[in-house]
Amino acid sequence: MDELLRRLSAEGQKTAAGGPSPSVEDLRRRVAEKGYVFIKFTDTAGGTDLGVRVDADACDLSGADFARGIGSAHIEGTLTLNLVKVRCVTDIELSSLTGTGHLVPVEEAVAAR
Structure with missing residues (x-):
């Protein structure tokens, strides 16, 4: 595992809704219709913006009120980072579009279930 992946795999990393124009x-x-979101890990040099394929069954949007921009969204999905398949797990507060999360190598994610 390379240094970036090791760093982003530690729980409690600062995250934010990413992409070209993040908004609630x-x-x-992106979560509900496109099935593809951008999640930015903000504590790396310049930030690391990742494109994540949403796993709708693992997401929990019950605490998110998108119309009012309050609450939080639990988002999970997969991507490949530096040739390693990983699962991104994050909770985003809608009021600030920031939160915490981490990456889990897919082999570990499968073993944990």
């Missing part, structure tokens, strides 16, 4: 509506549309 953009996050809602």
